Amino acid sequence: MSDDSDFRCPVCRARQPLRETCRRCEADLHLVVRAHRRLVYLKSQLAQTHANGEKERERQIITELRWLVPSYGQANVNTPPPSAAISAGAGRGLRGWW
Numbered sequence: 048m049s050d051d052s053d054f055r056c057p058v059c060r061a062r063q064p065l066r067e068t069c070r071r072c073e074a075d076l077h078l079v080v081r082a083h084r085r086l087v088y089l090k091s092q093l094a095q096t097h098a099n100g101e102k103e104r105e106r107q108i109i110t111e112l113r114w115l116v117p118s119y120g121q122a123n124v125n126t127p128p129p130s131a132a133i134s135a136g137a138g139r140g141l142r143g144w145w
């Protein structure tokens with residue numbers, strides 16, 4: 048995934064490190080920060096559950112990832128992407144979101 052310096056404020060588009068208040072327009076970004084933290088956590092859990100072969104948990108994580116990033120996996124919400132695509136493209140569908 049891209050690092051935090053690629054983040055742009057969704058209000059004024061100022062590029063900045065991810066933080067709870069925009070440096071330029073002072074928009075409250077705490078929900079964006081929470082969503083980002085959850086996304087990072089889910090991606091780490093997805094890799095772990097995939098490695099452990101926990102298919103049901105993997106499917107639950109993918110569903111939640113798609114709630115956070117609808118383009119995740121670029122497929123129907125009810126159809127998880129192939130496992131190989133999960134590992135190879137875990138961050139690909141998220142690029143540009145930050």
Ligand SMILES: [Zn+2]
Pocket residue numbers: 056057058059060061069070071072073074
């Ligand atoms: Zn801003």
